[in-house]
Amino acid sequence: MVKTTPFHPRLADLNTTQLWTHWAGHLSATQYDIAAKHEYFGVRNAVGFFDASPLFKFEITGRDAEEFLSGVLARDIRTCRPGRAQYTIWCDDAGYVLEDGVIFRHSANEFLLTAAEPNLSFLQNQIGSMQVSIEDVSDQFAMLAVQGPRSRAVIAELAPEVNELGYFGHTQAKIANSEVTVSRTGFTGDLGFEVRIPSDDALAVLDAVMDAGEPHRMRPFGDQALNLLRIEAGLPLIGVEFTSSRYSYNEHERFTPDELGFGWLLKGIDDDTRPFVGRRAILAERATGSSRWATVGLAVDGHAFEALFYDAGLVPPKDEPPAAWETMLYDDHGERAGYATSYAYSPMMQTQVGLARVRPELAEVGTNIHVEQTVNHVYTTVPATVTKMPFFTPERKTSMT
Amino acid sequence: MSDTHRYDAIVIGGGHNGLVNGAYLTKAGMKTLILEQRHLVGGAAITEELHPGFSFTTFSYALSLIRPEVIRELDLVKHGFNPIYMPTSFAPMENGDYLLLGPDRDENIREIMRHSPRDADAMDRYDHDIGRILQLMYPLFDRVPPDIFGKTAEDAEDVAWLLGHLGSAEPKVVHDAVRLITGSIADFLDDYFESEILKGYLAASSTTGTKVGPMSAGSGLVSLMMAMGEHDGHLGSWSFHKGGNGGFTQLLGRAAEGLGAEIRLESHVDHVVTKDGRAVGVVLQDGTEFHADVVVSALDPRQTFTKLVDPRELPNDLVESIDRFQFNGTSAKVNFALDGVPRYPALGDRTDQYRGFVSVAPSIEYLERAYDAAKYGWYSERPYLDMCLQSFLDPDMAPPGKHVMSCFVQYAPYHLKGSDWDTERNNLGDTVQATIESFFPGFGDLVLHREVVTPLDIERVVGLSEGNIYAGDFLLPQMYFFRPAPGWSQYRTPINGYYQCGSGTHPGGCVMGAPARLASQQILKDRANKV
Ligand SMILES: Cc1cc2nc3c(=O)[nH]c(=O)nc-3n(C[C@H](O)[C@H](O)[C@H](O)COP(=O)(O)OP(=O)(O)OC[C@H]3O[C@@H](n4cnc5c(N)ncnc54)[C@H](O)[C@@H]3O)c2cc1C
Numbered sequence: 001m002v003k004t005t006p007f008h009p010r011l012a013d014l015n016t017t018q019l020w021t022h023w024a025g026h027l028s029a030t031q032y033d034i035a036a037k038h039e040y041f042g043v044r045n046a047v048g049f050f051d052a053s054p055l056f057k058f059e060i061t062g063r064d065a066e067e068f069l070s071g072v073l074a075r076d077i078r079t080c081r082p083g084r085a086q087y088t089i090w091c092d093d094a095g096y097v098l099e100d101g102v103i104f105r106h107s108a109n110e111f112l113l114t115a116a117e118p119n120l121s122f123l124q125n126q127i128g129s130m131q132v133s134i135e136d137v138s139d140q141f142a143m144l145a146v147q148g149p150r151s152r153a154v155i156a157e158l159a160p161e162v163n164e165l166g167y168f169g170h171t172q173a174k175i176a177n178s179e180v181t182v183s184r185t186g187f188t189g190d191l192g193f194e195v196r197i198p199s200d201d202a203l204a205v206l207d208a209v210m211d212a213g214e215p216h217r218m219r220p221f222g223d224q225a226l227n228l229l230r231i232e233a234g235l236p237l238i239g240v241e242f243t244s245s246r247y248s249y250n251e252h253e254r255f256t257p258d259e260l261g262f263g264w265l266l267k268g269i270d271d272d273t274r275p276f277v278g279r280r281a282i283l284a285e286r287a288t289g290s291s292r293w294a295t296v297g298l299a300v301d302g303h304a305f306e307a308l309f310y311d312a313g314l315v316p317p318k319d320e321p322p323a324a325w326e327t328m329l330y331d332d333h334g335e336r337a338g339y340a341t342s343y344a345y346s347p348m349m350q351t352q353v354g355l356a357r358v359r360p361e362l363a364e365v366g367t368n369i370h371v372e373q374t375v376n377h378v379y380t381t382v383p384a385t386v387t388k389m390p391f392f393t394p395e396r397k398t399s400m401t
Numbered sequence: 402m403s404d405t406h407r408y409d410a411i412v413i414g415g416g417h418n419g420l421v422n423g424a425y426l427t428k429a430g431m432k433t434l435i436l437e438q439r440h441l442v443g444g445a446a447i448t449e450e451l452h453p454g455f456s457f458t459t460f461s462y463a464l465s466l467i468r469p470e471v472i473r474e475l476d477l478v479k480h481g482f483n484p485i486y487m488p489t490s491f492a493p494m495e496n497g498d499y500l501l502l503g504p505d506r507d508e509n510i511r512e513i514m515r516h517s518p519r520d521a522d523a524m525d526r527y528d529h530d531i532g533r534i535l536q537l538m539y540p541l542f543d544r545v546p547p548d549i550f551g552k553t554a555e556d557a558e559d560v561a562w563l564l565g566h567l568g569s570a571e572p573k574v575v576h577d578a579v580r581l582i583t584g585s586i587a588d589f590l591d592d593y594f595e596s597e598i599l600k601g602y603l604a605a606s607s608t609t610g611t612k613v614g615p616m617s618a619g620s621g622l623v624s625l626m627m628a629m630g631e632h633d634g635h636l637g638s639w640s641f642h643k644g645g646n647g648g649f650t651q652l653l654g655r656a657a658e659g660l661g662a663e664i665r666l667e668s669h670v671d672h673v674v675t676k677d678g679r680a681v682g683v684v685l686q687d688g689t690e691f692h693a694d695v696v697v698s699a700l701d702p703r704q705t706f707t708k709l710v711d712p713r714e715l716p717n718d719l720v721e722s723i724d725r726f727q728f729n730g731t732s733a734k735v736n737f738a739l740d741g742v743p744r745y746p747a748l749g750d751r752t753d754q755y756r757g758f759v760s761v762a763p764s765i766e767y768l769e770r771a772y773d774a775a776k777y778g779w780y781s782e783r784p785y786l787d788m789c790l791q792s793f794l795d796p797d798m799a800p801p802g803k804h805v806m807s808c809f810v811q812y813a814p815y816h817l818k819g820s821d822w823d824t825e826r827n828n829l830g831d832t833v834q835a836t837i838e839s840f841f842p843g844f845g846d847l848v849l850h851r852e853v854v855t856p857l858d859i860e861r862v863v864g865l866s867e868g869n870i871y872a873g874d875f876l877l878p879q880m881y882f883f884r885p886a887p888g889w890s891q892y893r894t895p896i897n898g899y900y901q902c903g904s905g906t907h908p909g910g911c912v913m914g915a916p917a918r919l920a921s922q923q924i925l926k927d928r929a930n931k932v
Contacts, residue, residue: 003511025511118510118521136518247529249536
């Protein structure tokens with residue numbers, strides 16, 4: 001039977017639509033409000049909160065924890081000081097991406113990894129003779145994401161420490177008498193925080209956060225709003241942008257970090273003192289230029305999009321939920337350019353945007369791409385250009401004030 | 402000889418394979434007669450009203466391996482093909498806990514984590530690796546096995562195809578396949594899992610119908626066979642047909658007749674008539690004769706080669722091979738008519754666990770101990786049970802509020818030491834009922850009627866030698882180009898015009914129709930070559 005998160009008793013009351021989806025075996029609100037867009041704007045212009053409890057959480061401790069992680073994770077964990085966190089990925093020996101997650105460093109040899117998928121035996125199988133202990137603590141903690149321009153004001157009301165928290169920093173704090181970890185992280189591409197709470201205290205902390213959020217018109221947001229927020233933020237989602245190489249049936253389903261746009265995570269890969277799983281293959285890929293794809297942002301020419309529909313006697317559909325399938329892309333010659341893995345109308349950019357994979361030679365910003373589009377039940381294309389990601393990245397996301 | 406007794410083809414045995422074979426031959430334009438000894442078609446796959454108002458799947462009960470091609474090519478949907486999806490699997494535990502899995506992968510992960518957090522991500526790896534092995538095996542499954550001993554250009558081509566196919570796979574996949582096919586399921590599962598209940602549940606199918614325990618080499622092969630099916634597009638999933646497997650074979654009979662095949666019931670074939678090394682017809686026990694140039698045996702290899710024809714007409718090697726062919730039936734059934742739905746204490750009043758199979762196999766050790774008895778010629782004191790409350794999904798099978806429960810039992814070896822099945826039949830029923838009672842307290846109070854089917858009953862009623870449910874054990878030396886004997890895996894026999902199409906041929910037993918379909922292709926090919 002599907003599980004519920006520690007916040008559920010409260011969320012069930014708040015969810016006026018009673019629409020739920022299943023996420024990692026838990027009930028997760030699709031939308032709380034009559035309009036998911038309303039929740040989306042709540043985050044972009046004020047503050048919203050999201051129940052991220054279903055994430056898997058692994059505690060990694062022991063004398064060799066850093067060495068262990070620096071060999072498993074593709075991003076150099078040694079550059080992550082205690083009190084900081086990193087978005088990271090891990091690969092197989094062929095240099096294909098397995099999964100992604102966020103790793104929090106609490107001390108020299110205490111880490112916590114959050115991930116969308118179970119990983120305990122995978123991680124344990126890599127330990128070898130090192131002194132490391134790994135525990136699945138998924139059910140021990142609830143996770144509350146508080147996101148949006150006013151999120152700092154809300155959380156600071158309860159834990160003033162967060163005023164000092166830099167992007168991807170975290171701190172211990174006491175909220176409603178509970179020892180929680182607050183991090184300046186999130187999946188919305190905006191200013192935002194995540195609060196990790198011992199499960200038993202989840203409701204008390206949520207109540208305190210909701211009280212603090214009341215003057216700021218804070219509201220809950222669901223899955224639909226989150227999806228739009230993360231697309232604007234250019235953040236990939238496992239299961240949508242990529243699948244784990246371990247479960248792929250052929251090479252079309254596997255991707256390297258460079259192909260997925262994760263190249264920036266590999267800073268220091270030339271450093272021979274840190275061998276990590278997949279490193280040699282990734283170096284070979286770079287040496288031979290064998291990447292098959294580049295991941296880019298795509299922004300549709302809004303005028304052309306409108307014209308396409310008006311000329312056909314239609315009203316341009318601008319607020320449809322993100323496409324749940326791959327959208328095909330073509331180059332100027334009508335040859336296949338690649339495909340968009342996520343594609344949606346962005347309220348902030350006021351046009352359709354997409355996370356896309358294109359042939360590497362088409363990756364330059366400004367390159368013309370033609371996006372498949374049906375009009376009057378016939379396939380045609382609409383012009384777009386390759387753009388930088390994230391599409392939306394306000395200064396407040398990373399700034400200290 | 403009257404014209405009414407003259408056919409193009411005669412199929413001996415109206416089990417599902419006989420029906421499928423007859424239907425294909427008829428469809429290809431041959432005037433075909435199917436001869437069945439009993440008053441109904443279906444063989445091991447029948448449904449009978451053994452207690453007023455209650456329909457029992459006396460023997461075979463679940464459907465999965467039936468080839469999708471058979472359904473399409475014989476137009477079975479038109480004749481009432483109606484699978485029933487079974488979304489859950491329930492495995493009770495001896496400590497009162499349980500494992501309840503369903504179609505939602507994420508929910509399953511959380512359920513597995515209750516038993517072992519470590520096994521949570523192992524399940525995906527296991528499923529994926531099995532999936533890769535199945536990918537490798539399917540092309541072998543749905544093709545006539547190559548004759549590796551054959552000397553023709555065609556044989557050489559077939560062997561080259563096989564080597565090419567295996568050679569094109571990833572080394573890990575080939576290695577996994579070999580480990581699974583030649584090794585034990587216990588070892589294979591240990592590579593992934595630590596949870597006893599999960600391993601017990603996954604290992605259970607590795608013992609079905611064959612005299613192996615989960616720790617025996619060979620148990621991996623059986624579990625692979627059990628995973629090869631699909632139901633309603635879901636790979637590896639088992640379900641059942643409206644009206645049970647008898648519901649399925651009845652519509653198969655209608656489909657064969659619809660195409661123009663003639664089915665004659667209560668027609669026990671005594672032997673095949675041969676002339677100058679050629680089959681020319683059959684004689685029934687009552688002396689009636691039927692003639693055809695093509696005679697197909699849908700019975701098991703022992704019957705096909707030593708009962709229906711005179712073994713002296715066959716090569717010595719073949720006769721010896723068939724002599725050595727292992728049957729070793731070890732399965733029994735106990736079918737119950739129930740006054741209501743059994744309760745599982747840890748689930749209170751919940752009954753949703755009965756939407757699928759209930760597998761009493763709480764650990765590998767439980768299964769292996771159950772197997773121990775069989776090694777020494779006795780039935781398990783605490784048997785492995787695969788149960789299904791069929792009327793929970795198909796209300797037509799029992800009166801309102803009442804239920805039928807099919808219960809497959811292992812181990813119950815055909816050869817008992819120091820007793821016989823007529824003496825032990827009721828004791829086996831008691832043993833099974835006591836085992837169920839220990840997991841589902843109060844079960845006994847619900848029992849209105851009980852039908853015990855021993856391996857001896859299977860042999861007597863259906864004709865499957867030693868009660869082997871697959872018409873011959875699933876053991877590596879009896880599979881693929883060795884099934885049923887080296888050199889005779891391509892559905893022909895040394896007697897011209899005499900063919901085999903039963904479960905004793907590739908790919909083997911279960912309600913799948915694959916042997917019969919492939920056999921019909923051989924028969925039609927030979928016929929075309931002759932003209
Ligand atoms: C107890 C039990 C449970 C099973 N459970 C399952 C299950 O859940 N799922 C599954 O897929 N498989 C199951 N099986 C296996 C499966 O049912 C058999 O492998 C399959 O039905 C065999 O089909 P067949 O047509 O090859 O042979 P049979 O079904 O054995 O058909 C042979 C037919 O020939 C007839 N016959 C025999 N001798 C003569 C003669 N001399 N003259 C004329 N007719 C004759 C018989 O009456 C019979 O109808 C089970 C089998 C048993 C016994």
